[in-house]
């Protein structure tokens with residue numbers, strides 16, 4: 489099992505956001521897709537805290553999918569499906585056999601910073617197709633705002649990401665808002681989290 493120290497620090501805050509957002513919106517068993525599940529620490533915690541949601545983890549990396557499988561086995565989680573390979577930059581028809589309007593929630597934690605613009609487009613195009621009406625896309629990241637990055641620690645973070653891969657970097661909230669708009673969603677809320685992170689909540693119209 490892989491262990492991310494960051495995921496250990498932020499899962500509780502993320503749970504609180506999800507519980508608040510989901511419990512007030514829906515009154516039935518929900519289906520949630522996680523993009524870029526990574527180690528699997530988040531999805532397991534979410535599943536334990538929110539048994540009214542069936543969680544579908546996904547990751548592009550086999551190593552991550554193996555880790556998620558180990559977490560599922562170790563925790564006997566009943567409401568987490570086996571992880572699937574999903575490359576968000578690919579057309580939604582290739583999103584692990586998901587059908588149109590099948591997801592209540594899509595969540596992407598620390599994915600967009602490590603993504604090219606093409607992948608960000610893929611996330612929003614795919615979410616626009618696979619979310620059902622009133623479904624939610626929730627992204628957690630550190631963002632640029634209208635082309636500006638503040639404070640300097642976030643500028644450093646952005647520079648570090650770009651050194652690792654010139655296509656990566658802090659996603660711009662206003663660019664995402666436009667991507668959402670172009671795919672039948674609108675940005676509904678921006679929730680401030682610790683260490684300059686934010687949750688953005690987009691709703692499919």
Ligand SMILES: *[C@@H]1O[C@H](CO)[C@@H](O)[C@H](O)[C@H]1NC(C)=O
Nearest residue numbers: 632633634635660661662678
């Ligand atoms: C970006 O600028 C526009 C136009 O001034 C404004 O409406 C929007 O709220 C700004 N974005 C953020 C995230 O503050």
